[in-house]
Amino acid sequence: MSAAKLEFLREGREDTMLETDQTHAFERYKVKIDSGRIERRVRLNNGLKHLFSLSTVFALVVLAILLYRIGVQSAGWLDLQFLTSNLSRFADKAGIYGAILGTVYLMLIVVPVTLILGVSTAIYLEEYAAKGRIQRFIKVNISNLASVPSVIFGLLGLAVFGRMLNLGSSILAGGLTMSLLVLPTVVVASQEAIKAVPGFLREASYGMGADKWTTIRKVVLPVALPGILTGSILAMSRAIGETAPLVVLGIPTLILKIPDSVMDDFTALPIQIYYWTLDTVLTPEYANLAAATIVVLLAVLFILNSVAIIIRNKFQKRF
């Protein structure tokens, strides 16, 4: 008999041995119904159910109190005049037009910078980099960067963009700092989206003589796009809400001039909230202005998150 055939026979025998072992195990015990035990488990389950729902209620109550207070404080202050006026020392004349513009300018830098750098990095790491220790080391560290506190990115921005490149506390410095802050999140989200593209789609493309870049551009990226967008939008909403890096950069307290180039100083929505809150001791109405600004900021974030959810649902798993 040939070696090959022997090998087959041997494999076959091992299979049957496994089966007999299992039969023995089944014979060695019997499942008995223990009513007391089942009763206890059912009661434990019910108890836990209430505990879990209580936790949810707690979070909802805190959120409701927050929203209620902000709502009450901003009532009467949030109007068209507030949205379209610039800063003023007089609370009833002050508005957040400059802060809105500042946030928009900030995003005009953050969005292209992070998307281009982030998606390129993800493509490199997932598609081109040789799989190995170095690639894994880089990936782990990018994930780690995503959880570094924003103050530290602020300090980095201050040192590199503010001081070294002499950009001061301009829109450009703020935008680049914010880009650094959210870049790891965009990279990780894009990596996940690219990794989720099934290999059989790439194979189909390679099988027709497509090169790697063509395959990435025509197959991988279109399929990964919803995932990349969802992750990126969530990252952007973080950039819009972050305060600490801008504080560290030294965004000035009072800007009465509307910025008209990226080299100008600026203020942004979260910064405005921060400074108005600080100054409530002197001018109590500033608390109302801060509350009104929070409503605007929350509305923007709410819209962004909704868009992300809509994209995610619309393009949910097709494979």
Next chain:
Amino acid sequence: MNIQNPEIENNVFDVRGLNLWYGNDQALKNINMQIEKNKITAIIGPSGCGKSTFIKTLNRMIENVPIVRTTGEILYHGNDIFDKSMRVEELRTKVGMVFQKPNPFPKSIFENVVYGPKIHGIKDKKLLMEIAEASLKSAALWDEVKDRLNDNAYGLSGGQQQRLCIARCIAVQPDVILMDEPTSALDPIATLKVEELMDSLKQEYTIAIVTHSMQQAARISDKTAFFLMGDLIEYDKTEAIFSNPRDKRTEDYITGRFG
């Protein structure tokens, strides 16, 4: 190229002393085999014997597995496919592939078929439409989809998806079509359709098909190769393999004694 033996002219592939390893595990052992023009060559053998590995080596798709190492040569019309001057993109344009699981792109039926022509530089809309129609007709799918070319390919049945993949492959105008168990995910009726299709395709193309079904090999192929644990045990005309196998192991396999 100098061709002494007229038979060589008929060989699309000439595999010489091919060995292949996944890391340290040898999956193909000294394979010598010719694949003839305008014939259907079936590759049979028990699961894990290296059928997919072999067929994916013919268009170098196997190189997508980073740990793969090969020795020996595979001549495609006389040119070694492992030669440095051979671009895999060129090889795969001439040697198309249909996979085990239908793998259309999540795009419209039309966009699926014209993917290949488009990436190879054809832009003319009218020409692309003609290519799509001709390819879908060759794949016996045209009548079923002609009214919904812009619908997503994922709305098709499994059998239709597989024929779409064959149409997509044909649209590149390959010379050889490699098929790795193309009907194993299909129901019997869809399988029959794909088999009929293969028979009509061999007028124009050379087909190599991996199948785990001996009946399928017997029904459709001109030549059959029997693999066992990385060895090519026997390779002959299909009638000869099934009626009069020379090797005891081939006989055991086709009579269902193992595998």
